Amino acid sequence: MRLRTDASKFAVGGVLFQVVDGVERPIAYISRKMKSAELNYPTQQQELLAIVHALAAFRIYCLDKPPIVETDHKSLEGLFTQKMANRRLARWYDILAEYQPTFSYLPGAKNGIADALSRRPDLQPETKFFHDLSVTSFDDTSFSLALSEVATDTELATNIKKAYKKDREI
Known part of the structure; x- marks a missing residue:
């Protein structure tokens, strides 16, 4: 299984692919608007939120075989080597440990579906910037x-x- 996720300024999105004979086939999509507190998270944590949310949504597909998580945020590749900064990150690390994902960098241009899901116009916030x-x-x-x-x-x-x-x- 391959999971591609992305976070925009107001939403997170993800798509789960199954690879059959070398061909990626999307099998599930997810996106949601960020809560007001989540809008204030640093970019790395918003990207991690997208991953945690997608893994929870696709739990039944991802528990059997560790997914390859492809993201356009390069710093997430070394995620488990970093010191935990707060309780939220510690909780997310525990969730991620259950799935044993492998992180891989994917340039943003190749992450089109997840990017589009995280930028759905109907998920844009009501508040004015x-x-x-x-x-x-x-x-x-x-x-x-x-x-x-x-x-x-x-x-x-x-x-x-x-x-x-x-x-x-x-």
Whole structure:
């Protein structure tokens, strides 16, 4: 079995392949939106989350024979040689130990299915990112900012940058 996984900024995805006569055949797909806390994980941990989630989903296929986990995140190849940084990683290491996976680097261009599953438009978060916000008012006495949602506008961003250059130091 070969498992390919990927994590985007908002979701994780994976595809499980069975190799028959040298030909890879996809047999299962998985993807899900990250929870709010997971959005703050470092990239390596998000990639590891994708692997742990996919292994749990494909458990029945992966317990008999250790899967080859192919990922576009090279640092995961030496995963079991690293010191455990926190309890979450220790728990994930225990889960991974049950499956005895082998990690292999796969360039991102060859990881198209898992990449697409982790970027499904219907999994994009509802919340707006900071770059979608703009300052609409500034109260000089209390230094409070009122933010409102705006569409990304390059002209507006350029005008704001010019205005910041003219502002006095706060």
